[in-house]
Amino acid sequence: MATHPIKVLVWNVRGINDPARRSAIYQVVMAANPSIVCLQETKMEVVNQGVVAHYLGNKLASFYYLPASGTRGGILMAWDPLVVQLSNPHYTENAVTALVMPIEFMQELIDIRELIVGPWAVLGDFNLLANPEDKSNDHINRRMMARFRSKLNILELKEVYLNGRRYTWSNERGRATLEKLDHIFTMVDWEGLHPSCFLSALGSAVSDHCPLLLNLDADFKVGKRFRFEAFWPKAEGFRNVVQTAWTLVPSVGNPYVVLDSKLRATAKALQSWSDKWIRNVKLQIALALEVILRLDVVMEMRQLEGSCP
Structure with a gap:
C-alpha cells in the first residue's frame, strides 16, 4: 500500500508575529498543501495551537517549536498527523530535529484483514465521514473522505444501514454540528450469514456519541x-x-x-x-x-x- 505523498514546505517567513502577514502565509500553505511545514524566523517566544491554526490551517495540527530570543530567530515545525508522525525532538540553540515516520492510512485494518479468513465485520468510532450526508453542514474534508472510501473499497466493506438516526455524534453547542462518525462495516459473506440484522441507535446522557445496537436476528414484521x-x-x-x-x-x-x-x-x-x-x-x-x-x-x-x- 502506497502512503500519502509527503511534501515539506521550508520557509524563512521573517515573522509570524504580525497579524497582517497571516493571509499571505496562509495562502501559500494552502496552495502548497504540505505534510510538514518548517518555518524559520518566527520571531515569537510562545507558539500555541491557536497560532498554528491561524497561520497554517487546522490540518497541520501537531507541532514543535523553538522560541525566539526577543524578536530574533524562532522555529516552527508543524505536520499533518494523518500523514506523518514526528517524534524524538531534539533542540539546540538554533535548530530543531525530529524523527519522521510516514503513516499508512488505515494500515492497521489492512494488516488485520490479512489475518482473517471468512466473514468479517468492523465496527466502532472511526472519527471519519463515509458520505457527504454524514455531516449536518458543508464543512467536509472531502480529501479524507475519499481516502476513507477508497480503503473501504479495497477491504471490500459495505456499511450497515443505520435505522432511525442520521448522525451519531454532536459537538453539543448552541448551533450543533452533527456527524455520523460511528459505523459498522461488513463483508458480503458476513451479510449473507446475518440477512436479518438490524442496526439502531440508543439514547445516552453521558457521551457526545450515541450507542449503536446491532441485532443479528431481528424479528421483522412483514x-x-x-x-x-x-x-x-x-x-x-x-x-x-x-x-x-x-x-x-x-x-x-x-x-x-x-x-x-x-x-x-x-x-x-x-x-x-x-x-x-x-x-x-x-x-x-x-x-x-x-x-x-x-x-x-x-x-x-x-x-x-x-x-x-
Whole structure:
C-alpha cells in the first residue's frame, strides 16, 4: 500500500508575529498543501495551537517549536498527523530535529484483514465521514473522505444501514454540528450469514456519541406486499398519482437512498389511490362472473329468451 505523498514546505517567513502577514502565509500553505511545514524566523517566544491554526490551517495540527530570543530567530515545525508522525525532538540553540515516520492510512485494518479468513465485520468510532450526508453542514474534508472510501473499497466493506438516526455524534453547542462518525462495516459473506440484522441507535446522557445496537436476528414484521396491477396505467388518474408521489421526494443525497425513497413513496401512493378508486373493480368482475355462471346453469335447464337455438 502506497502512503500519502509527503511534501515539506521550508520557509524563512521573517515573522509570524504580525497579524497582517497571516493571509499571505496562509495562502501559500494552502496552495502548497504540505505534510510538514518548517518555518524559520518566527520571531515569537510562545507558539500555541491557536497560532498554528491561524497561520497554517487546522490540518497541520501537531507541532514543535523553538522560541525566539526577543524578536530574533524562532522555529516552527508543524505536520499533518494523518500523514506523518514526528517524534524524538531534539533542540539546540538554533535548530530543531525530529524523527519522521510516514503513516499508512488505515494500515492497521489492512494488516488485520490479512489475518482473517471468512466473514468479517468492523465496527466502532472511526472519527471519519463515509458520505457527504454524514455531516449536518458543508464543512467536509472531502480529501479524507475519499481516502476513507477508497480503503473501504479495497477491504471490500459495505456499511450497515443505520435505522432511525442520521448522525451519531454532536459537538453539543448552541448551533450543533452533527456527524455520523460511528459505523459498522461488513463483508458480503458476513451479510449473507446475518440477512436479518438490524442496526439502531440508543439514547445516552453521558457521551457526545450515541450507542449503536446491532441485532443479528431481528424479528421483522412483514407488511402487505405491494403488487402492481397491469390495468392501472389505463385507469384515469394513474399518471398524476405517480408524478406527484415521485416529485414530492427531494432528489438530494445518496442516489441509491433517493431512488429507494421515491419508489416507496410511489408504491404507497398507488396503493392508496387503488384502494380509493379501484377497490370495486375486482368485486364487479367477481359479480359479473357469478352472473355468467348462474346464467350458464339456468341455460342448462331451460332455453333463455333471446338465446340461439
